[in-house]
Amino acid sequence: MYRVSGTMQIRVHIPSQTLELLDDAGVLQRRFVISTSKFGTGFEPGSHKTPTGEFQVESKWGAGAPLGEIFVGRVATGRFGREEDEADHVQTRILWLEGMDPENANTHGRYIYIHGTNAEGALGSAASHGCVRMSNKEVAELFELVQVGTRVWIENANDPYEA
Numbered sequence: 665m666y667r668v669s670g671t672m673q674i675r676v677h678i679p680s681q682t683l684e685l686l687d688d689a690g691v692l693q694r695r696f697v698i699s700t701s702k703f704g705t706g707f708e709p710g711s712h713k714t715p716t717g718e719f720q721v722e723s724k725w726g727a728g729a730p731l732g733e734i735f736v737g738r739v740a741t742g743r744f745g746r747e748e749d750e751a752d753h754v755q756t757r758i759l760w761l762e763g764m765d766p767e768n769a770n771t772h773g774r775y776i777y778i779h780g781t782n783a784e785g786a787l788g789s790a791a792s793h794g795c796v797r798m799s800n801k802e803v804a805e806l807f808e809l810v811q812v813g814t815r816v817w818i819e820n821a822n823d824p825y826e827a
Contacts, residue, residue, distance in 0.1 A: 676818040697787045699797040712793040715768040719816040722762035731800040745782025752793045756780030756800040757807040
């Protein structure tokens with residue numbers, strides 16, 4: 665089992681399509697397979713690109729929702745996504761990101777989330793519309809381990825620990 669400390673950090677590494685949960689000392693606690701944007705990285709509104717840089721979890725949505733429940737406008741719908749759905753559903757839990765750098769300051773207004781997905785089969789490849797997708801089970805786990813204010817870094821470097 666991993667150690668849950670007071671201050672966790674999240675690092676999203678785009679080249680490997682992984683999300684790492686680190687404790688306050690920077691020690692890896694858990695690694696998850698994810699999916700970032702199929703359109704690449706960027707900051708432009710309407711681009712459906714995943715922004716990079718430093719962020720924080722601005723708010724958390726979906727506490728207690730069943731795994732796979734679809735959210736629209738952060739409101740639970742009572743409907744459940746399926747792998748074969750064409751839509752890019754926001755499911756299970758939402759960690760809404762706020763950009764901390766000048767170039768990604770519009771992230772909150774672009775509705776960039778870490779969330780569950782109906783397209784779990786695409787995890788491990790760039791397939792989202794800008795958000796960071798996770799499996800429904802794992803996003804529920806992550807949701808319980810982090811707090812509002814948790815720092816998030818989204819990196820596109822080959823070495824996830826490059827400066």
